[in-house]
Amino acid sequence: MMYYGQEIVSVIFLDISERLAFMFGDPVAKDRLRTGGARWVQAGVTFSGATAGCLTLGAPKDLCHEIAANILGLEPEELDDGLMAEDALRELLNVVTGHVVPGLQGEDEAFELSVPTFREMEDGDHDALLQDPNTIGYELDGSPVLLTLSLEADVA
Amino acid sequence: MALKILIVDDSITVRAVLRKALQITDLDIAGINEATNGLEALEVLESEDVDIVFTDLVMPEMSGERMIERLHRDGRIDELPVIVISSAGGTPRVDRLRELGVRGFVHKPFTPEQIEELVVEHTGAEV
Numbered sequence: 001m002m003y004y005g006q007e008i009v010s011v012i013f014l015d016i017s018e019r020l021a022f023m024f025g026d027p028v029a030k031d032r033l034r035t036g037g038a039r040w041v042q043a044g045v046t047f048s049g050a051t052a053g054c055l056t057l058g059a060p061k062d063l064c065h066e067i068a069a070n071i072l073g074l075e076p077e078e079l080d081d082g083l084m085a086e087d088a089l090r091e092l093l094n095v096v097t098g099h100v101v102p103g104l105q106g107e108d109e110a111f112e113l114s115v116p117t118f119r120e121m122e123d124g125d126h127d128a129l130l131q132d133p134n135t136i137g138y139e140l141d142g143s144p145v146l147l148t149l150s151l152e153a154d155v156a
Numbered sequence: 157m158a159l160k161i162l163i164v165d166d167s168i169t170v171r172a173v174l175r176k177a178l179q180i181t182d183l184d185i186a187g188i189n190e191a192t193n194g195l196e197a198l199e200v201l202e203s204e205d206v207d208i209v210f211t212d213l214v215m216p217e218m219s220g221e222r223m224i225e226r227l228h229r230d231g232r233i234d235e236l237p238v239i240v241i242s243s244a245g246g247t248p249r250v251d252r253l254r255e256l257g258v259r260g261f262v263h264k265p266f267t268p269e270q271i272e273e274l275v276v277e278h279t280g281a282e283v
Contacts, residue, residue, distance in 0.1 A: 020265040049246065072172055084168060091169045094214075095264045098243025110246040113214050115166065 006136055008103040009055070009096075009149050016096045017140055021070045021088075025140035030130045033137045033144040038062065040121040043089045045097040049111030051104045053151040057093045058121060058129060063143040064089045090116035100149070158186030159281055160204065164197040164211035164220060165190075165241070170264075174210060174241070177268040182283040183275055194223030201227075206236065207279050210271075213242040224256050233257035237278035241266060 010027055017023045038060040046054045059067075065076040068088030072079075079085060094116045101111045126146075129135045135148040161178060165171050171190050178185060189204055191197035195218040197211065213220040220240060227233040239260040240253055250261050259278045262270055275281055 087169045110248040113244045
């Protein structure tokens with residue numbers, strides 16, 4: 001079952017992933033996601049306006065290389081270093097958030113986005129995300145990702 | 157006329173994609189400069205001739221919006237086409253940017269065709 005806003009987030013995330021990174025995905029029940037055995041990273045963007053909150057995207061580090069390569073039209077091994085992969089995950093989330101916020105609050109409301117953040121996930125972070133009802137699980141080109149929409153109380 | 161273009165974005169990914177998009181168009185491009193925030197962009201504009209600027213809005217150090225306000229205050233935006241490419245937006249913000257002299261607004265993700273159309277429209281370049 002999806003909570004308020006998650007249907008919007010879900011449609012937009014899959015659409016932007018396809019248009020920006022040429023990657024295809026589907027929502028997957030979180031208990032069916034294979035999240036173990038890889039190093040994970042997470043990007044985050046906060047937003048404020050008539051609706052305020054935060055959107056985060058967690059993914060295996062290897063998937064970030066694929067996202068970057070796809071966006072740039074390169075092979076993953078052609079990327080210079082991890083910085084491009086890190087930046088690509090931040091940018092994917094940035095673009096998704098830029099479409100999610102008007103989807104939640106309407107096109108006629110102004111909103112602000114933060115500069116996207118990036119961090120390495122730690123042991124235990126997966127479990128917290130998997131148990132968070134705000135988190136939706138996906139498989140993106142066969143890799144698991146976790147997208148979390150956290151809304152603050154109505155600030156309008 | 158070969159064009160000189162300035163790309164302003166803190167994302168190395170966006171700068172690379174935009175550069176690539178410009179290079180695969182039929183536009184005659186003399187050079188592409190890059191800046192990672194508004195402050196760097198203003199420094200480039202002090203020392204280089206630029207025909208059109210593509211800028212993000214949300215950037216550290218100096219946002220695209222502050223840079224646009226500066227160009228508006230200096231009267232420079234009347235002569236220099238500035239196109240915003242951003243995820244941030246909302247109709248009121250876009251309206252305000254247009255009042256400041258911004259010529260175009262592209263909501264990411266963009267296509268090379270969109271970019272080429274904007275350059276042709278706002279520089280008079282031929283393809």
